[in-house]
C-alpha cells in the first residue's frame with residue numbers, strides 16, 4: 123500500500139488540514155499523485171485563503187527497499203523484483219565516466235544473465251581468456267611471468283571487462299522498466315527498526331516502511347552508521363590512476379598485471395584494440411601522471427607496459443582514486459543487510475570488489491527466498507542469520523588476500539619477496555594448485571549463490 127499524505131494550510135483553515143490518499147500498490151501511485159496535485163490546485167485556485175504546504179509528505183510501504191543505485195544496489199533491486207517482491211530502489215544512478223572498468227568474473231556474468239541484463243552489456247564487454255602476472259619489483263627473487271588460461275579450468279573466459287558507467291547505465295535502464303520495482307531519487311537520511319521491519323526516511327520527507335532494507339549505499343554508508351554497525355577504515359600510501367587506451371597490437375583477450383614496488387599496474391582488455399588501465403602508485407606519482415598531456419601519459423603507460431601492446435593513445439577520461447580499505451563487524455542489523463562497498467572495500471587487485479558485491483546480493487536473495495519458503499519475512503532473523511553466516515568467510519578471505527599482496531609489494535622486505543616469489547613459482551609449475559588457485563580466484567569453490575552457479579535450479 124502507498125500512502126500520499128499532504129497538508130493544506132491557509133487563513134481559512136486553522137491551523138491546517140492533514141489529508142491522505144491511499145493506493146493499493148505502486149501501479150496506482152501515479153494516479154494518486156495526480157489526484158493530490160488536482161486537489162492542491164483546486165484548493166489554491168478556488169479558495170483565495172487556501173495555500174498548500176510547499177512539502178507534500180509521501181509514505182510508502184514495500185516488502186524490500188534497496189538504498190543506493192550503484193551496481194550492487196541496482197542488481198539487488200532487480201534480483202528481488204524478479205522474484206516477485208514489491209521493491210523500492212532509492213538513489214540516483216551516476217553514469218559519470220572516469221576511465222574505470224570492472225572485470226566481471228564468470229559467476230557475476232551468470233548472475234547478470236539470470237537478471238536478464240547481460241545481453242545488453244555483453245556488446246560493450248571484452249572476454250578475459252588469459253591473465254598474466256609479471257613481477258616488476260626488481261626483487262632478488264623475481265619469479266618468471268605466470269599466465270593462466272581459462273580453458274585450463276574448462277571456461278571460455280574468466281570473465282568480461284566493461285566500463286563501470288556502462289554497466290551502471292544498463293542496470294539503471296533495466297530497473298526503470300522492471301515490474302515490481304519503483305525508483306525514488308531522493309537520498310536516504312535515516313533508518314530505524316519498527317515492529318514489522320524498518321523505516322527509511324528520505325531527504326524529501328518521504329518515509330518508506332519495509333520488511334527488509336538493503337543498504338547498498340557505498341563506502342560512506344549512511345544506513346550502516348544509522349544502524350550502529352561499526353566499520354574499520356584504513357588507507358594505503360597509494361592512489362590509482364584510471365583511463366582507457368587504444369593501442370597498435372591486439373591484447374589477445376589477455377589482461378596483464380605488473381607487480382611494481384608502488385603497487386600493481388594492470389591493463390585489462392576492452393572490445394577492439396583498447397584496454398583499461400589501473401595504475402596503482404604513490405599519491406605523488408599518480409598526481410604527476412594525471413597532470414600529463416595525453417601524448418606524454420600514453421608514452422609513460424607504454425614504457426611501463428614494456429611496449430607489449432605497441433604504441434598507445436589515451437582514448438577516454440581519467441580518474442584518480444585513493445586506495446583505502448573497509449571492513450565491518452556485522453553484515454546485518456534488525457531488518458537490514460549491507461551489500462557491496464557498504465560492507466567491504468579494498469584496493470583494485472585481482473578484480474574482486476564488485477564480484478564480491480554481486481555475491482553479497484545473490485547470497486542475500488537466496489537467504490530471503492529460503493526464509494520465505496519456511497514462512498519467514500524477508501528481513502526476519504532466519505533470513506539475516508543465513509546471510510551473515512554465508513558472507514563472513516568469503517569477504518574476510520578476499521579482503522585479507524588483497525591486503526597481503528598489496529602490502530608485500532610495498533614492503534620490499536626480502537622474506538616477503540621470497541614468499542611471494544615462491545607462491546608465484548608454485549602457481550606457475552604445479553598443475554592442480556594452479557587450477558585450484560584459478561577456480562578460487564574467480565569465486566569460492568563452495569557455497570556459490572544459486573543464480574551464479576553454472577547449472578542447476580534457481
Ligand SMILES: Cc1cc2nc3c(=O)[nH]c(=O)nc-3n(C[C@H](O)[C@H](O)[C@H](O)COP(=O)(O)OP(=O)(O)OC[C@H]3O[C@@H](n4cnc5c(N)ncnc54)[C@H](O)[C@@H]3O)c2cc1C
Pocket residue numbers: 189190191192193194195212213214215216222223224225226286308309310311338339340341343344345362364400443461462463464470473474475476477478479
Ligand atoms: C580503479 C578501480 C578498479 C576496479 N576494478 C574492479 C574490477 O575489475 N572488478 C571488480 O569486481 N571490482 C572492481 N572495483 C571495485 C568496484 O568498482 C566496486 O566494488 C563497485 O563499484 C562498488 O559498487 P557499489 O554499488 O557497492 O558502491 P557504489 O558504486 O559506491 O554505489 C553506491 C551508491 O549509493 C549511493 N548513495 C550513497 N549514499 C546514499 C544515500 N544516503 N541514499 C541513496 N543513495 C546513496 C551513491 O550515490 C552510489 O550511487 C574497482 C574499483 C576501483 C576503484
